[in-house]
Amino acid sequence: MVISNMPEITVRINGRELTGRPSQTVLELALENGIEIPNLCHDPRLVPTGSCRLCLVDVEGQRAPVAACSFEIAPQMVVKTETEEIRAIRRSFRELLFYEHTGVCTTCDENGDCKLQRYGYEYQLADEVFAAGQVAEHRNNYTTGNAALRYDPGKCIRCGRCIRICQEVQMDHALTFKERAGDVEVTTAFDMPLNDSTCELCGQCISTCPTGALYERAALGKGQCKDLKRTRTTCVYCGVGCQIDLNINTAKNEIVRVTSPIGCVPNDGNLCVKGRFGMEFVNSSKRLTSPLIKRNGEFHEATWEEAIDYVAVRLNEIKAAHGPDSIGGLSSAKCTNEENYVFQKFIRTAVGTNNVDHCARLCHASTVAGLARAFGSGAMTNSIDELPGAGCIFVIGSNTTEAHPVIGLKIKEAVVNNGAILIVADPRSIDLVQYAKLHLAQKPGSDVALINAMMNVILTENLCDMDYINERTENFDAAAAIIKDFTPEMAAEITTVDADAIRRAARIFAQASSSSIIYSMGITQHTTGTENVLSLANLAMITGNVGIESAGVNPLRGQNNVQGACDLGALPNVYPGYQSVEDPAINSKFQQAWGMDLSGKKGLTVVEMMHAIEEEKIRALYIMGENPALSDPNLNRTRKALEDIDFLVCQDIFLSETAEYADVVFPSVCFAEKDGTFTNTDRRVQRVRKAVASPGSARDDWQIICQVATKMGQPMSYDSPSDIMDEIASVSPIYGGISFDRIDTLGLQWPCPDKDHPGTRYLHKGKFTRGKGKFHPVEYKYPAERPGKKYPFVLSTGRQLYQFHTGTMTRKSAVINQVSPTGYVEIRTEDAKKLNIADGDSVEVISHRGKVTTLAKVTDNIESGWLFMPFHFCEGPANMLTIDALDPIAKIPEYKVCAANIRKAGGRN
Amino acid sequence: MSKDSVKDSAVDMELLGEILSAFGQVDSNDLIPILQKIQDSYGYLPRIVLMEFSKRTAIPASRIYGVATFYEQFHLEPHGRHTVRCCRGTACHVKGAVGIAEAIEKSLGIKDGETSKDMQFTFETVACLGTCALAPVMMVNGTYHGKMTPNHIQTIIESLKSSQGEG
């Protein structure tokens, strides 16, 4: 929330003079100042209803006590929260509540965290609360058999918070009260099982329930709230970077449940299914616990000394025989900033090459390349919490509610509560379409045509911001020259979007108070990925939408720390902080900092490394926490490369598909077992904290790397991750002011150049990072592979809500496996009919590169002629099919478009 | 589920279409009148019709269900000609409501929440019928019968049965 220049209101509560903000309620102001007022139906995320009547207070001038949660403060108001009369009224309401409550606190999981229990104790309603009471008869309800949630009507006080949060925040409308009088219960429509309803298993309802009525089923009996230790850390799944509390049963070293503090940045206590229910992998019995060395094709456990020795010797041999550039390293967007820093430093110093990259290449390399060219900085220009203030939000190529669910909430909030206009450009009818004013279903791979045509309208209808263009940008004329000819009619041919819809979209975008572009891999994963990004940058600049609040160009980063891995130089062309390896001045700065000669030649990217293995140019690969054997395009080729390579080292928490190919595997610790930082998608550097002990002899990634480097003859050592961050700050100006101390309670957004800098909410204010924003003329080009006779469909790949990436972590969650057990391919109803394919049929999907068997999901959310497959599933890996054609600038593969065919499994061609 | 869908396949969606088009642009305020119309046309509120209603109007199904179960006038199951209600509230419980319910179930041959095969009777129990002084209480088609005994039940129900067909 932005609190600047707001008038202040002075109020007296219990004799204390306090200052509040307009439209703040008495309850909010009191709680903010540590004055306790009992409340049961209040949650700051919800519209107050004033239904439990516990928060009654005395306000001078009011005839009767008022509900503090729904009464707004006014100047000079005098409030008393604890009079005899009020205590008496509260007591009677509370008795009523206990009348409904039939649970027993001594055996309740919520014990210690339950508001009802707390007030019961405070008001000495001992008999009602602590008596053995009648235990409610067990009847089936909407959560019976659900692996995620358990609803116990006996402990439900009918406050309705669960229902309201599902409506107002998650906007899923899964829940309702049913019946009346004494029979009221929470349920779904028609009491259907939760997983059959519109529920997305976000668990927001659990988070708001003031009693133990709603609880994580898997957490039942694993330790009462009063005994659990909470450790604040950052979610390990996506780039939103939600703050979570891991609730630990310390005696058992086990994560019992995941909660999130209301009011935290950026997620305000809200999470998605992965963050809330996806942590089972930490305690998995499949975790690696000892180093492994492969001999005669089989893994054998080894000591750390042996394994480190072996790796150091082999790497030195290969380096001596074939030169440092014959070795490559893949760093990890899952690992911390500190680990990424240490990894790239290891590759650049101990090995002596710039062959270091990571999976950002596969998701946002084109963002980094495109936005750096246009603006000078390749990251989200604006902050997540600015979204609710936008006048128009243009979502293109991002299925936000599934891939970045908590940012999805902000977009819904902007539209439903604040009246923002949403435009969605996506070939599929994604969830956000129901909130959109316009849905442009452009053909996959036709984005440039669509964006150029929007700019054409803006230009011809004089809707551009000429002052902005003249003052803040350059090269406009070159871009305008191409745009001039790109009429909506032309674009309609290419994109199949109606020309008038393009016109309307352009006008809305240009005329809104501020317009924010949100995009993701639907834009980047193309052979024209960089050009797509440049087009969006053009669109934002032509309307003056960069460098102002609630606007900008906002790429949503996929992995939890893909932003950080890029920032910290796990890229073949830049040192930490996007400083070019080819710039002699910068090169010498790093030579000095790291105390040795460094290569000034940029290295190979992920897919280039895989291809270089075929040519025997790369002979050894060191992979930290990545799984290219499932995530890279054209898997058959990638897997062959991994098989053929001379020497492969993997550092991972599981024996992943990739680690299977390794010569040596080091067991590392996972996010819940280490300290460090992640940088989320809006450039916020946030803490990761150790909550549980790691299994077996697993070690921190940075320690393993330091030990290998040292063994290779290049001593590296640090006392702690905080120590590493201090070194990062000293060499990387955008992180210059960041230290563990400063981000202890609230993360900082880079650029943060010095210790007094407050961090940066939005970029390019007043001036672009590169000086002037640069327009780039972009011509439309076809995708690398187009459908034809043999492969008449366009296949696209992507993510879905429940799973993450290659599924190594999410697929260990019972909750997630219950709702998302298998992979599938989406196909439009009429296409399926023609091929005699029914929903749930086993089908074969075939491309030039391979064939996979999976299940058909027949739907109308996808256009005819198009197939969609999530890539999380190793038993039907979508990437067997995808093409490894690359964007020539950013070298990102075209995951979003390849030609394919589909047929019923078992049938003939 | 499967029982439902067999029943559902016989439902005519055109009736719903007519009802909705008569209302024009539908919003949540029209919920109760529309449910009344649906019940008039179909005799009760079939689940599949309500789901379709939700789909066509974007009024959440959970909301529709909440309203449909809140008002006594709405029935989610096909309903018998006579509705027999028995109170299981605290006052009635103390005065032997369990025996009353059993007697009703015995003489009707159906359990709580069920409708007889010949569509003559529906039996349901209720949390409190609001006339605790008359406990134990039974209600037939909106008429209260207080201070019940199993014998009384027998008589009342027999007389209802013999009135069958007289409409």
Ligand code: SF4
């Ligand atoms: S888990 Fe989320 S979507 Fe599901 S019922 Fe609860 S609040 Fe609604």
Ligand code: SF4
């Ligand atoms: S389940 Fe919890 S949040 Fe929902 S109504 Fe009951 S007590 Fe309130």
Ligand code: SF4
């Ligand atoms: S939105 Fe992303 S960061 Fe937040 S809980 Fe879900 S996966 Fe984790």
Ligand code: FES
């Ligand atoms: S908290 Fe104010 S009425 Fe419930």
Ligand code: FES
């Ligand atoms: S308890 Fe039966 S009528 Fe009230």
